[in-house]
Amino acid sequence: MSTYAELAEVKPAAAGKSRMANRAEPQAQTASQEKKAPSAQTRKSRSLDMSRVRCVSGVFDxxxxxxxxxxxxxxxxxxxxxxxxxxxxxxxxxxxxxxxxxxxxxxxxxxxxxxxxxxxxxxxxxxxxxxxxxxxxxxxxxxxxxxxxxxxxxxxxxxxxxxxxxxxxxxxxxxxxxxxxxxxxxxxxxxxxxxxxxxxxxxxxxxxxxxxxxxxxxxxxxxxxxxxxxxxxxxxxxxxxxxxxxxxxxxxxxxxxxxxxxxxxxxxxxxxxxxxxxxxxxxxxxxxxxxxxxxxxxxxxxxxxxxxxxxxxxxxxxxxxxxxxxxxxxxxxxxxxxxxxxxxxxLTDSPHPKFSFYDKDAPIYTQSRFLPPCNVQSARVERSILGDGCVVEPGAQIVHSVIGLRSRIARDAVIQDSLLMGADYYEQSPELEQCATDATCIPIGVGGGSHLRKTIVDKNARIGPYCKIVNVDGVEEANMEEQGYVIRDGVIVIIKDSIIAGGSII
Structure with a gap:
């Protein structure tokens, strides 16, 4: 392993100057450059390593x-x-x-x-x-x-x-x-x-x-x-x-x-x-x-x-x-x-949340997924954030919640004070058609008529129709992983890829 003395020896003389320091002295640099034009040989030698000199000095053109x-x-x-x-x-x-x-x-x-x-x-x-x-x-x-x-x-x-x-x-x-x-x-x-x-x-x-x-x-x-x-x-x-x-x-x-x-x-x-x-x-x-x-x-x-x-x-x-x-x-x-x-x-606090993703001067970047816009039908949405590609069916209500990308909220479902992380993929027509005729089939998302409150739903979870996931007993801590959920500090967490049968009460 090289010592830092050895590393320092390979740096050009400009290495000690940061971008921040150089902001204060552009005029001095310009004057120095005009004072003495470099020879052709000097220009050639500089051009061989110019990208490195720029990088080391922290100055970017x-x-x-x-x-x-x-x-x-x-x-x-x-x-x-x-x-x-x-x-x-x-x-x-x-x-x-x-x-x-x-x-x-x-x-x-x-x-x-x-x-x-x-x-x-x-x-x-x-x-x-x-x-x-x-x-x-x-x-x-x-x-x-x-x-x-x-x-x-x-x-x-x-x-x-x-x-x-x-x-x-x-x-x-x-x-x-x-x-x-x-x-x-x-x-x-x-x-x-x-x-x-x-x-x-x-x-x-x-x-x-x-x-x-x-x-x-x-x-x-x-x-x-x-x-x-x-x-x-x-x-x-x-x-x-x-x-x-x-x-x-x-x-x-x-x-x-x-x-x-x-x-x-x-x-x-x-x-x-x-x-x-x-x-x-x-x-x-x-x-x-x-x-x-x-x-x-x-x-x-x-x-x-x-x-x-x-x-x-x-x-x-x-x-x-x-x-x-x-x-x-x-x-x-x-x-x-x-x-x-x-x-x-x-993040849903309005008009001034403590942290906002809507800052044009300092945006938050992420993966480009090329998903379609949300499809919100005759539903009620208040103080909520919906990610890309969500489908919200008629009669659904979403209040003070964050809904992740590709989420499907079925007819008459109620999502209150909850966080849904969404899904990694859309289910295709054959799967959805099967669920339409098979009562035991539960598609990804929240089933019709279900009610969620103070709940985190991890990705790809399947919640059947007419479930009541509202912590009816006010439990603070519970480990029910085999049933597909846990409770932490009074917050229900539906585990990733879990299936919650229709009519379940949590």
Missing amino acids: VLHKGGDCSVLGIILGGGAGSRLYPLTKQRAKPAVPLGANYRLIDIPVSNCINSGVTKVYCLTQFNSASLNRHLSQAYNSNIGGYNARGFVEVLAASQTPTRKNWFQGTADAVRQYLWLFEEAVRGGVEDYLILSGDHLYRMDYSEFVMAHRRAGADITVAALPCAPREASAFGLMKIDDQGRIVDFSEKPKGEALEKMKVDTTVLGLDAAAAAATPYIASMGIYVCKAAAMHDLLSEHFANSNDFGSDIIPGACSVGMHVQAHLFRGYWEDIGTIHAFYEANLG
């Missing part, structure tokens, strides 16, 4: 507009997602459907693209087939324009002659691919942007990276201001009067919580906001100098496996500059069934 080769995006998508089970029974957590048309992984990938970070790796491990397929189908190989050489690429956990173990944690996942990220350093990467694949938020990472570089930090941690009532649910950080992190505490309570209070005016809050939110929590989003990451994972903490509990606090302990950067927008960790349910239904 028309051929490279919108990208920053000095930042490498690394999305962590390999966790088992046990708290989201059974939604993660057959898929990785970042592959869980979101907001009718999307998947969770689309959020960090889209944030990267919108921020000009066009070189993105996604590290995957558990149940990764659908996640890998979605990434390969949704994002082509020339993100940011052909000459920007951008990509969104899957790096799956694998065994090698020198490493026989799977990823042991978030930091270990990055450690196992340091050899590949070193190649990116040779191409001009200065910083690694470490992201989680299961958060819902919209963020301009270019501002995050600029703040990191202005502070001269080795690592910068995105931080949320927290009120006392919610602070104990997070990993908290303590900062000095320059915003530098000096201490960490994981979900503190009582006196330990009181000790983690900070003056958040240091990070830009006004006095009133700072008084209401005297704590800052880590979002699990980091930007780190490439050399610092190499030193931490290969030398200082070669046997530590987690960023949040090991590497970031450890960086402070060895004297690295770890800075906090305040994020003031909406952010949600989709870690539990209840959080996932609330985040999805929150």
Whole structure:
């Protein structure tokens, strides 16, 4: 493995300048270029490696507009997602459907693209087939324009002659691919942007990276201001009067919580906001100098496996500059069934949901499926979002719900405060004709006359006619997998591909 001193030797002199830094000095560059015209030989030698020089300096012309080769995006998508089970029974957590048309992984990938970070790796491990397929189908190989050489690429956990173990944690996942990220350093990467694949938020990472570089930090941690009532649910950080992190505490309570209070005016809050939110929590989003990451994972903490509990606090302990950067927008960790349910239904809030997919300046991208428009017949739809290709039959009612792509809502069905993930395919005419004459046949979707409330229906589920899925007994927790459903925090979850017989009451 090359040392960072060796890697630095192959960089041109312009390598230290970022796109952000170069914004401030275009006139100086122009004047310098006009002052002395290069010789023919110089022009020839420069043209041989011009694409690399542009990439290393972080400056993009028309051929490279919108990208920053000095930042490498690394999305962590390999966790088992046990708290989201059974939604993660057959898929990785970042592959869980979101907001009718999307998947969770689309959020960090889209944030990267919108921020000009066009070189993105996604590290995957558990149940990764659908996640890998979605990434390969949704994002082509020339993100940011052909000459920007951008990509969104899957790096799956694998065994090698020198490493026989799977990823042991978030930091270990990055450690196992340091050899590949070193190649990116040779191409001009200065910083690694470490992201989680299961958060819902919209963020301009270019501002995050600029703040990191202005502070001269080795690592910068995105931080949320927290009120006392919610602070104990997070990993908290303590900062000095320059915003530098000096201490960490994981979900503190009582006196330990009181000790983690900070003056958040240091990070830009006004006095009133700072008084209401005297704590800052880590979002699990980091930007780190490439050399610092190499030193931490290969030398200082070669046997530590987690960023949040090991590497970031450890960086402070060895004297690295770890800075906090305040994020003031909406952010949600989709870690539990209840959080996932609330985040999805929150998308229907009108006129200003906490998170919106209707932002022309920062769109959320996903796979192009070329589905037909929704077919809504004489039905009632209120405060709801319908994905592509849905069919809603006469008399159906959909209220405060999110309906996923290819969903079929039969005649007189009622969907209330619920999330339907839709289907992977349409059933064809022979199957539907059979179900029309065979009472035991249940097509994909929600049967006629059925009533769903506070329910998540996973993909390809078949709910028969006249079912009542409303948690009639007010149960908070139940494991009924053999019957095709579970209850978590009072939310009913119909498992993927399950069949709920007509007339069932849950």
